[in-house]
Amino acid sequence: MKIISNPLELKEYLKDKNQSIGFVPTMGALHNGHISLIKKAKAENEIVVVSVFLNPTQFLKGEDLDKYPKKDEADKKICELSGVDILFFPHAENIYTEDEVSILSPNVRGYILEGTSRPGHFNGVLTVVMKLLNIVSPTKAYFGKKDAQQLHLISLMVKQFFMSVEIIAAETIRESDGLALSSRNAYLDKTQRQEALKISASLHAASKMVTQKILNSDEILKKMREHLEPLEISYVEIVSRDFIPLRHVEIGNTIILVEAKVAQTRLLDNIWL
Ligand code: AMP
Numbered sequence: 592m593k594i595i596s597n598p599l600e601l602k603e604y605l606k607d608k609n610q611s612i613g614f615v616p617t618m619g620a621l622h623n624g625h626i627s628l629i630k631k632a633k634a635e636n637e638i639v640v641v642s643v644f645l646n647p648t649q650f651l652k653g654e655d656l657d658k659y660p661k662k663d664e665a666d667k668k669i670c671e672l673s674g675v676d677i678l679f680f681p682h683a684e685n686i687y688t689e690d691e692v693s694i695l696s697p698n699v700r701g702y703i704l705e706g707t708s709r710p711g712h713f714n715g716v717l718t719v720v721m722k723l724l725n726i727v728s729p730t731k732a733y734f735g736k737k738d739a740q741q742l743h744l745i746s747l748m749v750k751q752f753f754m755s756v757e758i759i760a761a762e763t764i765r766e767s768d769g770l771a772l773s774s775r776n777a778y779l780d781k782t783q784r785q786e787a788l789k790i791s792a793s794l795h796a797a798s799k800m801v802t803q804k805i806l807n808s809d810e811i812l813k814k815m816r817e818h819l820e821p822l823e824i825s826y827v828e829i830v831s832r833d834f835i836p837l838r839h840v841e842i843g844n845t846i847i848l849v850e851a852k853v854a855q856t857r858l859l860d861n862i863w864l
Pocket residue numbers: 616617618619623624625627628733734735736737738761762763764765771772773774
């Protein structure tokens with residue numbers, strides 16, 4: 592596995608390769624969710640590039656940028672063992688200068704849900720993803736459904752900026768008890784981890800209601816809020832795949848999303864129905 596930190600060196604290295612490139616952008620502290628994206632990329636491409644970059648511009652002031660788990664050596668091992676060809680490991684100075692051009696997320700879909708809790712967050716996400724996609728020029732780039740709104744906005748950006756990359760959505764990987772894997776789970780102690788299970792349980796309850804033909808969003812959201820108690824809920828919403836709020840679940844076109852706080856840790860989860 593080749594490790595590169597300079598964007599121009601990576602561009603030069605990949606130039607004229609004439610092979611399909613699968614790209615998995617991450618912020619590090621890799622877990623099985625990331626590994627599943629890497630495996631998918633490996634199965635579908637000749638070369639796999641993974642980036643590990645803790646992107647400062649997507650964190651708001653006072654958020655957890657400084658305490659976000661950093662596991663550089665373990666990440667390198669995981670990439671090596673997963674058969675990654677190139678690990679892109681830039682420093683912030685390799686990616687950003689001063690007085691930068693940036694991408695703005697859309698006024699509506701960038702400022703609902705996660706965008707309400709973290710205004711401006713998606714500007715940072717879209718800007719870094721634009722940079723990374725331009726550096727790697729992948730055939731396909733892989734993103735988790737776990738971050739559904741991020742995935743949606745990246746797909747919109749790629750479409751609206753006429754970019755030549757295929758965005759591939761990957762399923763959410765969970766622990767056996769239902770907890771969605773996240774680098775931020777490392778913040779949870781044993782009791783908090785138990786509390787966090789209320790999030791996947793609320794989604795499970797919603798999905799059960801839908802199988803019982805209860806499709807009314809208000810009814811489902813009420814039941815979910817009961818399951819989430821006493822967690823502090825940032826949002827719980829039922830939207831279409833295009834992120835328009837739905838009054839009724841439409842099978843094949845629905846995402847139910849939750850963000851709740853366990854102690855100081857914000858955890859996201861969702862199901863696609
Ligand atoms: P992050 O390092 O948290 O920025 O995540 C990098 C990529 O991994 C994003 O596309 C995430 O959506 C994806 N990801 C994170 N957690 C999971 C998970 N539990 N299952 C599948 N993909 C995930």
